[in-house]
Amino acid sequence: MRAFIFAILPALLVLAGYPGTGHAASLAGSWNGSGYVNPTKGKRERVRCRITYSKQTSKVFSVRASCATASNKILQTGEVLMVNASRYVGDFYNSEYDISGRVHVSVNGSRQTVSFSSGRGSGRVNLRKR
Numbered sequence: 001m002r003a004f005i006f007a008i009l010p011a012l013l014v015l016a017g018y019p020g021t022g023h024a025a026s027l028a029g030s031w032n033g034s035g036y037v038n039p040t041k042g043k044r045e046r047v048r049c050r051i052t053y054s055k056q057t058s059k060v061f062s063v064r065a066s067c068a069t070a071s072n073k074i075l076q077t078g079e080v081l082m083v084n085a086s087r088y089v090g091d092f093y094n095s096e097y098d099i100s101g102r103v104h105v106s107v108n109g110s111r112q113t114v115s116f117s118s119g120r121g122s123g124r125v126n127l128r129k130r
Helices: 002-014
Strands: 029-039 047-053 058-066 075-083 087-094 099-108 111-118 123-128
Touching: 029 111, 047 123, 075 087
Parallel strands: none
Antiparallel strands: 029 047, 029 123, 047 058, 058 075, 087 099, 099 111, 111 123
């Protein structure tokens, strides 16, 4: 279960990186929030994340994130791509736990809802721009 939790957190991190407004440049900076991870084998667990985004191109941002559950902490890096002004989709991969999956982001103002899934589970995180 812990392997899943820490492998799926990167999805949260990738998803969390989308702009709080309709403009991609607003993504740059720090976001934080909480949610849950729900492994296919194991109990649902709360998670808190802090994510920093750096603009690479007009639609691509690098991501550096730190997430933690009651039992563990994980650091993650990656990239995200804007699909439209309020929706984002990405893939994630965590080499430490060899897990990959899909992430979806919905943006409303300075808030984001990030959902993610893989063969090992799913989760959701709500974030706010700091």
